[in-house]
Amino acid sequence: MKIIKKALSVNVNRSDFLWKVLVTGGGGYFGFRLGRDLASQGFTVILLDICKPSCDIPDGATFYQSDIRDYASLYKICEGVECVFHTAAYGMSGPEQLKREQVESVNVGGTNNVIIVCKERSIPRLVYTSTTNVVFAGRAVTDGDEASVPYVPNDLHIDHYSRTKAIAEQMVLLANGSLLTGRLQTCVLRPCGIYGPGEWRHLHRVIRRLFSFRFGDPNAKMNWVHVDNLVLAHRLAAEALTIKRSCIASGQTYFINDGVSVNLFDCVLHLSSFLKLQLLQFINTRERLQIYFYQQIFHHLLQARNITVNHTFKIDKARRELGFCPKPYNLGDCVEHYLKSQQTPPNSASQLPQYLLLLMGIFTLALLCFLAFQSN
Incomplete structure (x- = not known):
């Protein structure tokens, strides 16, 4: 296994990975940034969301206004797709958190639709955007890694969003290896709080909770991830689900952050x-x-x-297996x-x-x- 992992560091021809891809949640902040980046790299991109993006659709991308809970529509849109980036979710913050039925229908039911469509359309790759909340619910985690930090039991999650994300994540991992024309390869990325140009939802939610920040304090810490680093991680994860990358990411989970901790x-x-x-x-x-x-x-x-x-998490596994090397950004700014x-x-x-x-x-x-x- 070590020999394979070392081999991943060699350069490969990026044109080998220029597929037709679907980004669920493509109208949201992260989904749109991911789709825009993929389109700029030469991918044929489908952005799917119930809400239209606030920015113009980039060249190389097509937007469909639809709901992942609408199976027939999802199936039709996925014709010819070779990779799905499933970023759509509901109930992360605000009044949405209290709508338990809708949270579950989107996060669990919608994810189930995505998995079934991947199988029926013989889509070989599925990258799922999860959250560190699947393993964190208030008990201290210091430099946790994928092997040592277990899922939070369903009855101990602090909110229904985290609970349903954990359920959906496990569904995606269980689908790994499903028979298609070949096999469905899946992996899961677990980002923390997202920040970047124009991103106020994560930041606003946490600032409301904390009321202020001071960086460098020796008290409680967490990780953050800049949106561009998260985009990079998703692209690398999809490539790591291919035979040319020895399917190293198949069935795996990865913590994704900037590689630093803040107060x-x-x-x-x-x-x-x-x-x-x-x-x-x-x-x-x-x-x-x-x-x-x-x-x-x-x-x-x-x-x-x-x-x-x-609640801090190491990204050694993502560095080693995906080749993930986050760029430095300043959260304080x-x-x-x-x-x-x-x-x-x-x-x-x-x-x-x-x-x-x-x-x-x-x-x-x-x-x-x-x-x-x-x-x-």
Whole structure:
């Protein structure tokens, strides 16, 4: 096996891997970036999503507005496809998390459709975008690797999104080796929080949870991955499912991040300014504010423990088997840019409710901090 892995480091002709590919979730931030990169490399790309991308469809790519839960449509779109990048998912953050039936129907039912279509269309390669949440639910993980960190038991997941992603991941791995004209080769990538130009969903979710960041602090740490590094990992994973790469990735899972760890939690820095920023964004109507406030209490209670423990993962296996070598990026710059982009001038007519809500937010944060540290 070691001889094979060394052989993977030699250069290969990239034109050997220019297939027709499908990217599910191709209208989302990561899916679109992946599809755009593949199209620029010469792949024929199909972007599939229920929502249209916010940017123009790149040359070499075609967009279909459809749902992976629509089997007939998915089957039709996959004609001639040679590789599927399954990035579509639902329920990662916000009010979506509470829609359990929809979370399960997309993440589990949709993934089942993708697997069946791969089999019936004899599509030989399937790369699944999972998450580190399948192995992390609040208990410390320091420099975990694929061999040593087990799945979180289904009844211990902190949210239904993580639970369904774990189920879907195992479905993809079980499908590996299924008989087609040849065999279906599958692999799973487990990224952490994604950041990059224009990406606010992961960053906004975690900043809301943490309220601030300080880099270099010796407290709890986690990993992040720049979107371009994640795109690179997916392309390398697909190539590693081919005979020319000895199908080294077949049936395998890989943690994917930038190869560095950053601090998670500092409850002092930028507290007042960030809380005020968040509160101002949600005071348009009393009903909307109340819904948001209760959702945030629920969300923070679920997540409070997670932000005070290490959860870091090594990428040695991806480096060794995929040839993954992440480029260095600065997460701190991304956070700073995010905060500047979210600045909202206060409305003088609504100062009093803003300040009252600010006090409520500070009290809630103090309570959550206390509960989080008590749990350790």
